Amino acid sequence: MKQLKEDVEACKNEANTLEQYSRRECLEIKGIPQTTNECTDEIVVAVAKQLGVTIKKENISISHRLGSLQNQQHSKQYTPIIVKFTSRKVRDEIYNNRSKLFKTRVSEENSHQSPIYINESLTRANKKMFYQCLQFKRQNNYKFIWTRNGTILLKKDETSSTIAIHNEGDMKKNSIPISS
Incomplete structure (x- = not known):
């Protein structure tokens, strides 16, 4: 039974890894209100221009x-x-410049404007792990959490080493609680 459980867990991890890999050219843009007859391609081009x-x-x-x-x-x-x-190079350029959106919004006088966030497109399993790691970060006074190519990364402060979370096994190894 123990071997079967380990095999099932390994298969789940492999399927999640493959699904995350299939999203490697994708980003999610949050915080933009929807309008009638909008063209999301034009919105993406405009957001990139802001960056x-x-x-x-x-x-x-x-x-x-x-x-x-x-x-x-x-x-x-x-x-x-x-x-x-169409290319990971373009995707990475936008993702790597995403912090400029916050600086732009803060400097504008229109302070009621909602913030715009650009995130990697994570699988359902990785989104769940990210949320659990985010709770861990807040409860344990970690300063940084981010993702890179679907991997969740945590850092206590500027001088500490980075913890990489690929799966629930990594969470257990780093004493990060896993909820069902």
């Missing part, structure tokens, strides 16, 4: 809002936009 990154619609393989159309029609939504780029 100082010049892209064209041709750099976007596909983009759309996440969530069901029915939910989006009932109220003003800030449903995330998922975008798949």
